[in-house]
Amino acid sequence: AQSVTQLGSHVSVSEGALVLLRCNYSSSVPPYLFWYVQYPNQGLQLLLKYTSAATLVKGINGFEAEFKKSETSFHLTKPSAHMSDAAEYFCAVTPNHFNKFYFGSGTKLNVKP
Amino acid sequence: EAGVTQFPSHSVIEKGQTVTLRCDPISGHDNLYWYRRVMGKEIKFLLHFVKESKQDESGMPNNRFLAERTGGTYSTLKVQPAELEDSGVYFCASSQGTGGLGETQYFGPGTRLLVL
Numbered sequence: 001a002q003s004v005t006q007l008g009s010h011v012s013v014s015e016g017a018l019v020l021l022r023c024n025y026s027s028s029v030p031p032y033l034f035w036y037v038q039y040p041n042q043g044l045q046l047l048l049k050y051t052s053a054a055t056l057v058k059g060i061n062g063f064e065a066e067f068k069k070s071e072t073s074f075h076l077t078k079p080s081a082h083m084s085d086a087a088e089y090f091c092a093v094t095p096n097h098f099n100k101f102y103f104g105s106g107t108k109l110n111v112k113p
Numbered sequence: 114e115a116g117v118t119q120f121p122s123h124s125v126i127e128k129g130q131t132v133t134l135r136c137d138p139i140s141g142h143d144n145l146y147w148y149r150r151v152m153g154k155e156i157k158f159l160l161h162f163v164k165e166s167k168q169d170e171s172g173m174p175n176n177r178f179l180a181e182r183t184g185g186t187y188s189t190l191k192v193q194p195a196e197l198e199d200s201g202v203y204f205c206a207s208s209q210g211t212g213g214l215g216e217t218q219y220f221g222p223g224t225r226l227l228v229l
Contacts, residue, residue: 004155032215043117044204044220051215090156094215099144099208100169101218103156 002027004091006104014112019078021107023065023091026072033074034092034101035065044090050074061085086111115139117221119205125227131193134224136205138187143210144168145188146218147180151201159203162188163210174199195228202226 007022025031032051036044048059055067061084065076074091088108092101118137126132138145147159159178160170164185173180177196182188192199202225206218 034217036220041222043222044206046217046219049215049217092156099216099218100146100158100161100172101148101156102158103148105153105155 002031002093002095002102004093004102004104006089006091006107008107009105010108010110012110012112013081015083016080019063019076019081019085019109021076021089021091021109023074023076023104024072025074025091025093027093027095029095030069031093031095033065033067034094035059035063035074035076036090036092038088038090038106040087047076047089081109081111083111083113085109117205117207117219119203119221119224121224122222123225123227125229126195127229128197129194131191132195132226134190134192134203134205134226136188136190136221138205138207139219141209142207142219143185144208144216144218145182146206146208147188147190148204148206149201150204150223151198156204159190192226195226197228200226200228 005024034049035047050067058064091104120135145162150156158172161168162182179191202223204223206220208216208218
């Protein structure tokens with residue numbers, strides 16, 4: 001069975017501070033992992049994805065995530081938060097023999113000036 | 114290139130009425146998915162089309178939901194009759210369908226459905 005856990009439904013950071021959004025997954029097979037971002041009144045936009053190549057994945061807008069198999073984690077980080085990063089972030093997993101995504105419950109990121 | 118579009122953006126209906134949601138995928142994308150997010154919960158898979166065929170409809174809640182994909186292009190999701198628990202945001206996504214596993218899915222902005 002596949003599932004995704006995102007710790008913290010709301011995360012608040014100051015502008016310029018480190019962003020860390022946590023994602024843990026369970027999967028019966030080696031998974032493909034994704035982070036999506038949703039800005040207000042918009043669709044989900046792909047930030048980055050892991051597809052069994054490099055374990056450290058770089059995405060758009062300065063975000064990156066590291067796949068740690070031993071910890072079943074795929075945490076999203078950004079060294080310095082910007083006001084424009086305020087949005088809701090979703091972690092998703094798909095096992096390698098299906099295409100449907102299993103999503104976490106989302107984390108809303110608030111960036112304080 | 115146009116992205117995935119969904120219509121309407123919002124819909125407010127009364128319990129027992131019928132609502133039809135429409136999704137236009139990215140041109141040329143064979144795979145089309147429907148997902149739903151009930152308030153505060155995770156986004157959940159409803160079904161998956163490959164061209165005009167239903168590949169996986171394991172996430173459809175019950176037989177009040179009917180999805181179609183005419184000619185392998187746009188898709189509709191009809192809820193008849195609507196119940197209060199059907200309220201939520203319905204997302205459509207599409208992917209190219211070149212056969213690669215873990216393909217990126219491109220999402221539309223969603224339809225916000227409220228059943229009163």
